[in-house]
Amino acid sequence: MSIPKPSGSATPIRGQRAAEIAQSIEAAIAAGRLAPGDKLPAVRALAARLGVSPATVNAAYRALRGRALVAAAGRRGTAVRGRPALRTALAPAVPAGALDLATGNPDPALLAPLRRALSRIDPTPHLYTEDHELPALRRLAERDFAADGIPAEHLAVVSGALDGIERVLEAHLRPGDRVAVEDPGFSSVLDLVAALGLEGVPVALDDRGILPDALAGALARNVRALIVTPRAQNPTGAAFDPARAAALRRTLRAHPQLLVVEDDHAGAVAGAPACTLWERRGRERWAVVRSTSKTHGPDLRLALLAGDPVTIGRVAGRQRMGFRWVSHLLQRLVADLEADPESRRRLRRAARAYGERRSALVAALAQRGIEAHGRSGLNVWIPVPEEVAAVQRLLDAGYAVGAGERFRIESAPAIRITVSRLPVAAVPALADAIAACLRPDRGSAAA
Numbered sequence: 353m354s355i356p357k358p359s360g361s362a363t364p365i366r367g368q369r370a371a372e373i374a375q376s377i378e379a380a381i382a383a384g385r386l387a388p389g390d391k392l393p394a395v396r397a398l399a400a401r402l403g404v405s406p407a408t409v410n411a412a413y414r415a416l417r418g419r420a421l422v423a424a425a426g427r428r429g430t431a432v433r434g435r436p437a438l439r440t441a442l443a444p445a446v447p448a449g450a451l452d453l454a455t456g457n458p459d460p461a462l463l464a465p466l467r468r469a470l471s472r473i474d475p476t477p478h479l480y481t482e483d484h485e486l487p488a489l490r491r492l493a494e495r496d497f498a499a500d501g502i503p504a505e506h507l508a509v510v511s512g513a514l515d516g517i518e519r520v521l522e523a524h525l526r527p528g529d530r531v532a533v534e535d536p537g538f539s540s541v542l543d544l545v546a547a548l549g550l551e552g553v554p555v556a557l558d559d560r561g562i563l564p565d566a567l568a569g570a571l572a573r574n575v576r577a578l579i580v581t582p583r584a585q586n587p588t589g590a591a592f593d594p595a596r597a598a599a600l601r602r603t604l605r606a607h608p609q610l611l612v613v614e615d616d617h618a619g620a621v622a623g624a625p626a627c628t629l630w631e632r633r634g635r636e637r638w639a640v641v642r643s644t645s646k647t648h649g650p651d652l653r654l655a656l657l658a659g660d661p662v663t664i665g666r667v668a669g670r671q672r673m674g675f676r677w678v679s680h681l682l683q684r685l686v687a688d689l690e691a692d693p694e695s696r697r698r699l700r701r702a703a704r705a706y707g708e709r710r711s712a713l714v715a716a717l718a719q720r721g722i723e724a725h726g727r728s729g730l731n732v733w734i735p736v737p738e739e740v741a742a743v744q745r746l747l748d749a750g751y752a753v754g755a756g757e758r759f760r761i762e763s764a765p766a767i768r769i770t771v772s773r774l775p776v777a778a779v780p781a782l783a784d785a786i787a788a789c790l791r792p793d794r795g796s797a798a799a
Contacts, residue, residue: 365393368404370411377412381421381432388434392422417527420549424528433549439539439758450752452773453782456586458621458730459772462702463649464695469688473681484668484677485509489687493642493656496690500626502640506664508657508671509678513617514540516641516657516667517579521548523666524611524637525576532570532578534562536733536759536766538586541579541615554761557588559727560596564603571603577611578604582627584618584646584729587759587768589710591624591728601629611637611663617655618646620699623707624728639663646730647699648689654682706730709771709779716783722790730772736790739765745789751782 364380367373380386392398395413399406413430416422423433446452490507497504510516525531527549533542535554545552553575556566562580570578583591592600604610612629616622619642630638639659644652657667671677689695710726717724717734726732736742739755746753746767756766774782 365398365402367402367412368408370408370415373398373402373404373409373412374415377416378419378421386432388432390432391428392430392432394429417549420527420547423549423551439543446752447747450747450750451778451782452752453769453771454752454754456730456754456770457650457772458646459702459705460649462621462698462705462772464689464692464698466649466685469685469692469695472688473684478680480676482680484671486680486683486687488691489656489683492687492690493658496642497640497656497658500628502626502628502630502658504656504658506659506661508659508664508667509683510641510655510657510667510671511653511675511678512645513615513641513643513655514544515653516639516643516655517541517613517615518544518548519667519670520611520613520639520641520657520659520663521545521550521577523663523670525550529577530573530575532567532575532580533761534579534581534585535761536587536756536763537579537761538581538615539758542759542761545579552761554763556763557585557590559588559590559725561585561590561592562600564596564599567600567603571607571610575610577613579613579615580629581615581617582629583616583624584622586617586729587731587754587756587766588733589726589729589731591622592627594627597627597629601631604629605631605634608634608636611639613638614640616640617643618729619643620696621646621703621706622728623703623710636660637663644686644689647702648686648695652682652686654678654686706772708776709774712776712779713769713771713774713783716779717786720783720787720791722783722787726771730770732769732771733766734769734786735764735766737765739767742767742789746785749785749789751785 364376365373366376395406395409399409421433422430424430446454493507494504510519530551530553531545532555533545533552534557542552553570553573555562555570557563614628637660639657641655641657643655710732713732714724714726724732724734739757743753743755754768756768
């Protein structure tokens with residue numbers, strides 16, 4: 353039996369079982385016979401036409417929501433979801449000869465050399481029945497979290513910050529739920545939220561992180577979770593200070609069941625102290641994830657996840673049904689680097705170097721009358737009137753930078769410059785190029 357689309361064209365929806373009905377709708381979406389925004393028939397109407405129970409149609413629609421193919425629209429029924437282009441796919445290619453200020457990598461020269469650490473690793477095999485978290489790594493993680501006022505009695509080891517965020521969201525949310533996200537925010541987080549079938553609700557921010565009033569506005573829209581970066585925010589470099597963190601905690605107190613996920617991805621090289629939103633009383637569901645990607649290298653796919661017992665329990669339980677644990681060899685390597693005094697000194701040197709590069713660029717742009725943001729982390733965010741033109745002009749001048757489009761939802765146009773490999777001596781020439789790009793009629797010389 354065929355059910356007509358609202359537009360009048362015929363869209364076949366067939367089946368007697370929920371799986372068959374869902375499959376026919378999925379095939380229609382894949383073939384383009386159902387487009388983003390098209391409404392599906394009301395549950396009872398479709399059940400009557402197919403001669404099945406409303407519960408069967410409900411189950412089919414629920415399966416489609418779980419695959420992020422449709423979304424519930426309240427009294428308006430169920431509609432086909434749009435398929436947003438991956439923001440991460442918009443990352444720029446860096447042509448030969450251009451200075452790479454676009455790809456967001458840490459400086460390899462500031463990462464710990466692994467040869468010595470690898471030589472110290474105990475090669476004893478670990479078996480299925482052993483602890484999934486290396487005790488030495490757990491002790492180090494507990495120490496570092498505790499130093500920043502974050503309890504780590506409940507801890508999981510995950511394969512990077514994004515893996516941790518994904519597992520926490522899947523532990524509590526379902527497709528169609530709303531999640532408050534930073535705007536501008538990390539493109540991979542925005543992609544992840546969309547891929548899970550969740551609705552991102554933008555929250556504006558300034559140099560001190562998300563704004564309390566903007567957060568209150570998002571909370572009024574019945575969001576189920578908040579994903580926030582306490583420092584080294586990507587792309588703006590925003591970082592909480594104690595006053596902003598306290599204001600945000602006050603805003604959150606009226607929503608004790610909200611899931612709060614802190615993405616502290618840069619950790620020790622962020623260039624700003626940790627300020628958490630966690631509070632001992634009143635926060636039922638929370639998680640803080642810290643990655644090794646910026647500190648020890650992106651190829652060390654490991655992050656430490658602290659959280660409430662239910663969240664960590666669900667994450668660990670799902671891990672046991674999948675890949676089971678993060679490699680003990682990898683855990684031993686990270687534990688060695690975290691415990692090694694020379695490695696810790698190297699992290700402090702890296703934080704200072706990133707801070708000097710970032711501050712030098714922000715100051716040089718300010719001298720030229722150009723607004724820029726970069727309070728912490730590896731990036732500087734520069735508002736521009738038109739992104740594509742700015743990116744192309746800087747590329748013509750020999751600098752590859754990132755367009756802000758992939759980081760933005762409602763916020764204004766900007767470009768992102770990753771300063772991790774920017775020599776301080778090269779900052780004046782770069783600032784002149786940016787000034788010439790944005791204000792060609794005023795020249796490039798500093799006042």
